[in-house]
Amino acid sequence: MQCQECGERSATLHYTKIINGEKTEFHLCESCAREKGEQMPGIDGSFSIHNLLSGLLNLDTSISEGQHQVHDETPSMGVRCPTCGLTYTQFSKIGRFGCSDCYQAFDDRLDPLFRRVHGHTSHRGKVPHRTGGRLKIRREVEQLKQDMSRRIENEEFEEAARIRDRIRSLQEKLAGQGG
Amino acid sequence: MSLKRFTEHALSEWMRGKGPQSDIVISSRVRVARNLSGLPFPMLATSAQSSQVVRRVEEALYAAKELPVLKEAELIRMDDLSELEKRVLVEKHLISPQLAEESRHGAVVLSKDEAISIMINEEDHIRIQVLYPGFQPQEAWRIANQLDDWFEKHLTYAFSEQTGYLTSCPTNVGTGIRASVMVHLPALAITKQLSRLFPAITQVGLAVRGIYGEGSEALGNLYQVSNQVTLGQREEEIIDKLASVVKQMIQHEQSARRRLAEGTPIQLEDRLYRSYGVLSQARVISTKEAMERLSDLRLGIDMGILSDIDANVMNELIVMTQPGFLQQYAQERLDSQERDIRRAVMIRERLHHEGTEDEQ
Numbered sequence: 219m220q221c222q223e224c225g226e227r228s229a230t231l232h233y234t235k236i237i238n239g240e241k242t243e244f245h246l247c248e249s250c251a252r253e254k255g256e257q258m259p260g261i262d263g264s265f266s267i268h269n270l271l272s273g274l275l276n277l278d279t280s281i282s283e284g285q286h287q288v289h290d291e292t293p294s295m296g297v298r299c300p301t302c303g304l305t306y307t308q309f310s311k312i313g314r315f316g317c318s319d320c321y322q323a324f325d326d327r328l329d330p331l332f333r334r335v336h337g338h339t340s341h342r343g344k345v346p347h348r349t350g351g352r353l354k355i356r357r358e359v360e361q362l363k364q365d366m367s368r369r370i371e372n373e374e375f376e377e378a379a380r381i382r383d384r385i386r387s388l389q390e391k392l393a394g395q396g397g
Numbered sequence: 398m399s400l401k402r403f404t405e406h407a408l409s410e411w412m413r414g415k416g417p418q419s420d421i422v423i424s425s426r427v428r429v430a431r432n433l434s435g436l437p438f439p440m441l442a443t444s445a446q447s448s449q450v451v452r453r454v455e456e457a458l459y460a461a462k463e464l465p466v467l468k469e470a471e472l473i474r475m476d477d478l479s480e481l482e483k484r485v486l487v488e489k490h491l492i493s494p495q496l497a498e499e500s501r502h503g504a505v506v507l508s509k510d511e512a513i514s515i516m517i518n519e520e521d522h523i524r525i526q527v528l529y530p531g532f533q534p535q536e537a538w539r540i541a542n543q544l545d546d547w548f549e550k551h552l553t554y555a556f557s558e559q560t561g562y563l564t565s566c567p568t569n570v571g572t573g574i575r576a577s578v579m580v581h582l583p584a585l586a587i588t589k590q591l592s593r594l595f596p597a598i599t600q601v602g603l604a605v606r607g608i609y610g611e612g613s614e615a616l617g618n619l620y621q622v623s624n625q626v627t628l629g630q631r632e633e634e635i636i637d638k639l640a641s642v643v644k645q646m647i648q649h650e651q652s653a654r655r656r657l658a659e660g661t662p663i664q665l666e667d668r669l670y671r672s673y674g675v676l677s678q679a680r681v682i683s684t685k686e687a688m689e690r691l692s693d694l695r696l697g698i699d700m701g702i703l704s705d706i707d708a709n710v711m712n713e714l715i716v717m718t719q720p721g722f723l724q725q726y727a728q729e730r731l732d733s734q735e736r737d738i739r740r741a742v743m744i745r746e747r748l749h750h751e752g753t754e755d756e757q
C-alpha cells in the first residue's frame with residue numbers, strides 16, 4: 219500500500235484520527251509521518267518523543283484562539299501550571315504534560331483534544347484500590363441504582379428495597395469520608 | 398562461546414516462539430503507564446526527583462518479590478550498561494530506545510524469563526510491560542494488572558477520577574494501557590490483500606505499524622497491531638477488541654495460505670526453496686534481504702513445504718541478526734559491511750545446527 223502523502227514509498231503506519239467529528243484514516247510512510255509532525259496514537263517508539271503532538275495541538279490552539287479573540291487579545295495561551303511551571307504554549311509545542319497538575323491547570327482546553335484522540339473525555343477503566351475508594355463506591359452506587367429500577371419494573375419490590383438500603387449505606391459512607 | 402550456548406543465554410522467552418497461534422502471531426505485549434503522585438513527570442523532573450522515583454520503585458519491588466513472577470527480578474540502571482548492552486535490550490524489545498538513550502536515572506526491572514520489564518523514568522515514571530510469545534494478550538494483561546495492583550499497594554499513583562491515570566502524553570491518559578500484537582502476514586502480502594485489510598483495522602480504532610523497517614519500509618511482513626484509544630474504555634474492552642480483530646486477521650492469513658497452497662504451488666515452492674538456499678549458503682547478507690528470506694522460510698515451514706527446520710528460526714534470527722546482537726556475539730564493534738558478513742555466518746550456523754542438534 220502506497221503512502222497517501224508522497225505516493226512513492228510504501229505506507230508503514232496506519233491509524234485514524236477524529237477530525238471535525240469524523241474518523242479520518244492515515245496511511246503514511248515514516249518519513250512523511252515525521253515531516254508532518256504527525257501524532258499517532260497507538261504507535262509507540264517510532265520517533266523521539268518531542269514534537270509529536272505539536273501539529274495537532276497548534277491546530278487546536280488556533281481554533282480556540284479564534285473563539286476567544288473577541289473577548290481578549292491575549293487569551294489563555296499563557297496559562298501556567300502552578301506546580302511545574304509549564305505553560306499551555308509550551309505544552310502545545312512539546313505535546314507533553316510537565317506534571318499531573320497540568321491536567322487541572324489546562325482543564326478547559328483538554329476536552330477537545332481528548333475527544334480527537336480518544337473519542338471520549340472521561341475514564342471508565344481501572345481505579346486504584348487504595349486511593350480510589352470514593353470513585354469505586356460511586357460507581358457501585360450507579361450500578362445498584364440501575365439494578366434497583368430494573369427490579370422495580372419487574373415488580374420485585376422486596377429485592378428493590380434491599381438494594382435501596384445498600385445504596386443508602388454506601389451513600390452514608392461517601393458522606394462520612396467528606397467532600 | 399558457541400552459537401548454541403550464546404543463544405541459550407541471549408533469548409527472551411518471547412523469542413522462543415512457544416505460544417498459541419505462533420504460526421502467525423509472534424508475540425503479544427501489554428504496557429501500562431503510571432506516574433507517582435507529587436513528582437513532576439520525567440521530562441521536567443530534577444535529577445534528585447528522578448533518582449527518588451527509582452528508589453521508591455526499588456522499595457516497592459523489594460516487597461513485590463513475594464510475587465512469583467518477580468521472584469528473581471533484577472533492577473538494572475541504564476548508567477551501569479554499555480551502549481551495546483542497552484542496544485541489545487532494545488532489540489529484544491525489553492526497553493525503548495528512549496529509555497536507552499535519553500532518560501535520566503533510567504532503569505529497568507527485568508524478570509528472569511524477561512517476560513516482564515518495568516521501565517523507570519522513561520516518558521512516564523513507570524511503564525509495566527509484559528511480553529509473551531504467541532497470541533495471548535489477555536494473559537499479558539492479567540499479569541500486568543496484577544503487577545500494577547501490587548505496586549499500587551506501595552506507591553501512590555497520579556490519578557484523577559475524571560481522567561484516570563495521568564500520563565505525560567495525552568495519548569496514554571486514562572487506562573495508560575497499550576496492548577499490541579506482532580503478526581506475520583506473508584500470505585496476505587503475497588496475495589496483495591493488506592491494502593484492503595489495513596483500512597478496515599484502522600476503522601475500528603486500532604493502529605497498524607510495519608516493523609523492522611529501516612527507514613520507510615516494512616520488512617519481513619511483520620506488523621504490529623495496537624489500540625489507539627486509552628481513555629473512555631475499560632481495559633478489558635480494549636484488550637478484547639484487539640484480540641477479536643487479531644483473531645480475524647489470523648483467519649484471513651490462514652485462508653490466504655490455504656488458497657496459496659491450492660493455487661500454483663510450484664512458483665511459490667520455488668521461491669521458498671530459493672530463500673532457504675540463500676539463507677543457508679549466503680556469505681554476505683543485508684538486514685533487508687535476511688528479513689525477507691526469513692519471512693519466506695517461516696512461511697515455507699508453516700505451510701509444510703520446507704521440513705526439518707525449527708519454525709523458531711525466524712523469531713530468533715530476526716532479533717539475533719540485528720546490529721547490537723551481532724556485535725554482542727562477536728564481542729567487538731562491527732561496521733555495516735562486517736555485520737552483513739557476520740549476519741550470514743550466524744544464519745548459516747543457526748540453520749546448520751538445526752540438522753545436527755541431536756548429536757550435540
Ligand SMILES: [Zn+2]
Nearest residue numbers: 221224247250
Ligand atoms: Zn510518504
Ligand SMILES: [Zn+2]
Nearest residue numbers: 299302317320
Ligand atoms: Zn504541571
